[in-house]
Structures are given as C-alpha cells and as structure tokens.
Amino acid sequence: MPEWEKGWKRPSVKVLGVIILYNIYSKLTSKKDEEKESKNSINANDSHHSNETIDHHAHHSEALQQAHELPTLATRDKPLFGDDYTVVFVLGGPGAGKGTQSEKIVNEFGFTHLSAGDLLRAERQREGSKYGELINTYIKEGQIVPMQITINLLEDAMKRSGSKRFLIDGFPREIEQANAFEKQVCKSAFVLYFDCPEEEMAARLLKRGITSGRVDDNAESIRKRFETFRKQSIPVVTKYEQDNKVRKVSCLSDPSTVFEDTKKHFIQYYTGN
Numbered sequence: 001m002p003e004w005e006k007g008w009k010r011p012s013v014k015v016l017g018v019i020i021l022y023n024i025y026s027k028l029t030s031k032k033d034e035e036k037e038s039k040n041s042i043n044a045n046d047s048h049h050s051n052e053t054i055d056h057h058a059h060h061s062e063a064l065q066q067a068h069e070l071p072t073l074a075t076r077d078k079p080l081f082g083d084d085y086t087v088v089f090v091l092g093g094p095g096a097g098k099g100t101q102s103e104k105i106v107n108e109f110g111f112t113h114l115s116a117g118d119l120l121r122a123e124r125q126r127e128g129s130k131y132g133e134l135i136n137t138y139i140k141e142g143q144i145v146p147m148q149i150t151i152n153l154l155e156d157a158m159k160r161s162g163s164k165r166f167l168i169d170g171f172p173r174e175i176e177q178a179n180a181f182e183k184q185v186c187k188s189a190f191v192l193y194f195d196c197p198e199e200e201m202a203a204r205l206l207k208r209g210i211t212s213g214r215v216d217d218n219a220e221s222i223r224k225r226f227e228t229f230r231k232q233s234i235p236v237v238t239k240y241e242q243d244n245k246v247r248k249v250s251c252l253s254d255p256s257t258v259f260e261d262t263k264k265h266f267i268q269y270y271t272g273n
C-alpha cells in the first residue's frame with residue numbers, strides 16, 4: 001500500500017453515496033444560482049433597455065457637461081424681477097404652434113416674446129460662445145440644455161428688453177427649471193398650454209423641416225423631442241395644473257381660430273372674468 005494510503009480508510013458505500021449526492025446537489029444549486037444571476041442581468045438589461053435612451057442621454061450629457069464648465073445660477077432671497085413684472089409661460093409639445101400663437105399675442109397684447117429655443121440657437125451661433133457645441137448636441141438629440149445656460153440667457157434677455165411683460169415660449173421644460181426660474185428670476189402669472197396630438201405635431205414639424213434648416217426638424221430628432229416632452233415637460237404642465245395656473249388651448253384648428261381661443265384667456269386674465 002502506498003505511504004499516502006496508509007491511515008486512510010476506504011469510505012463505505014453509504015459515505016460514497018452521500019458524497020455523490022452532495023456533489024450532484026452542489027452542481028444543481030450552483031447552476032440555479034448562475035441561472036438566477038443571468039436572469040437578473042436580463043431583467044436589469046430589460047429595465048435598462050426601456051430606459052436605454054434616457055441612460056444613454058444621461059451619460060452623454062454628463063460627459064458633455066464635464067467637458068464644459070457651466071455657468072452658475074444666481075442665488076437670491078427673492079426673484080430678480082418683482083410683482084410689477086408679468087411672465088406667461090407658453091408651453092406645448094414640439095410643433096404645437098407656440099411660436100405662431102406667441103407672435104399673434106405680441107401683436108394684440110404687446111408682450112415681449114422670448115423663445116428659449118431661439119435664445120439657445122442664437123447662443124449656439126454667437127462667436128466666442130463656450131456652449132455652441134454643447135447646445136447643438138442637446139438640440140439635435142432633443143434633450144434639455146442644462147438650465148443654468150437657458151436661465152441666464154432668459155434673464156439677460158429680460159434685462160436687455162426693458163419690458164415688464166413677457167411671453168416665455170418653450171420654457172420651463174422640466175420641473176427643476178420651473179422652480180429655479182420662479183425662485184431666482186420671476187414668478188409666473190399663468191401657463192398657456194397648447195394641446196396638440198403627436199401625429200399633428202409631427203406632420204407640422206416635418207413640413208416645417210423642408211425649409212426651416214433646423215437640425216432637429218427631422219424624423220429621428222422629432223421622435224426624441226416627443227420622448228423628452230412626455231417624460232420631462234408634461235410633468236411641468238401637471239405641476240402648474242395642480243396650482244390652478246394652466247390655461248389650455250386646443251391647437252387642432254387653423255392658426256386664427258386657435259388665436260380666438262388664446263385671446264379669451266388673456267382677456268379673462270386682465271378683466272378677471
């Protein structure tokens with residue numbers, strides 16, 4: 001008998017049986033664990049997949065934000081513009097007709113129209129702007145530009161205008177923007193919300209895209225803009241609805257008919273009727 005076998009007792013059949021059963025059991029349970037793990041990762045991938053665009057955007061945005069030093073927002077005890085200023089937020093999905101109606105409101109009621117999108121596009125084009133590339137990427141991806149940039153642009157435009165009554169078109173697009181603007185810049189009087197089905201908005205944007213030259217008036221960007229609108233901007237409308245500050249207008253008829261409805265809300269606001 002070899003040296004190493006000395007003192008080693010051959011296991012009985014019973015013990016061998018237990019060892020074999022234990023081995024089978026261990027293999028089975030470890031396989032189950034592996035399956036569980038891979039199932040979890042499939043689930044994780046699934047949920048990751050459903051939020052894929054958002055996660056991808058978040059990472060993309062983070063990288064872009066890190067590459068650019070963002071401006072800081074003022075911190076004030078009270079809003080920069082007081083109660084003698086009137087701000088009406090003009091909200092609605094992409095292509096609902098906010099710009100079209102804003103122009104008509106300006107002509108009839110003499111507000112100063114500030115489109116957040118226009119201000120961002122102008123900043124993107126401005127020579128020497130630190131944020132041109134960042135703004136362009138966000139716009140093309142249908143994402144919301146970091147609010148520090150947009151709020152500073154709005155604040156500057158309000159100061160420069162010398163006006164006291166503003167239509168702020170296409171802003172706020174997310175709750176944080178709404179809260180920051182109301183706290184630091186100016187309280188809003190009410191929200192004019194242009195309601196329009198997505199199919200109609202898509203048709204309008206695609207038509208506009210033939211001549212607009214906008215980097216985001218194409219099918220892919222439009223899809224992303226709608227997604228952002230649903231996920232981030234609709235909650236803003238809901239928040240203001242809870243505050244009883246939303247005046248809703250359907251955008252489905254022609255621009256003049258839509259304006260007849262729009263007008264009523266301003267008349268009501270000023271006359272209290």
Ligand SMILES: Nc1ncnc2c1ncn2[C@@H]1O[C@H](COP(=O)(O)OP(=O)(O)OP(=O)(O)O)[C@@H](O)[C@H]1O
Binds near residue numbers: 094
């Ligand atoms: N009531 C309407 N009926 C049909 N077409 C309209 C109507 N209102 C606006 N349009 C057209 O739809 C397109 C989008 O309108 P507009 O630019 O006013 O929308 P918007 O909400 O400001 O868009 P965005 O969100 O891209 O800034 C334009 O080409 C405009 O001429």
Ligand SMILES: O=c1ccn([C@@H]2O[C@H](COP(=O)(O)O)[C@@H](O)[C@H]2O)c(=O)[nH]1
Binds near residue numbers: 140142173
């Ligand atoms: O407050 C805002 C307003 C706009 N954006 C970005 O600009 C585009 C275009 O906006 P329009 O209102 O359609 O002109 C929008 O999709 C956003 O990417 C923003 O980030 N913040």
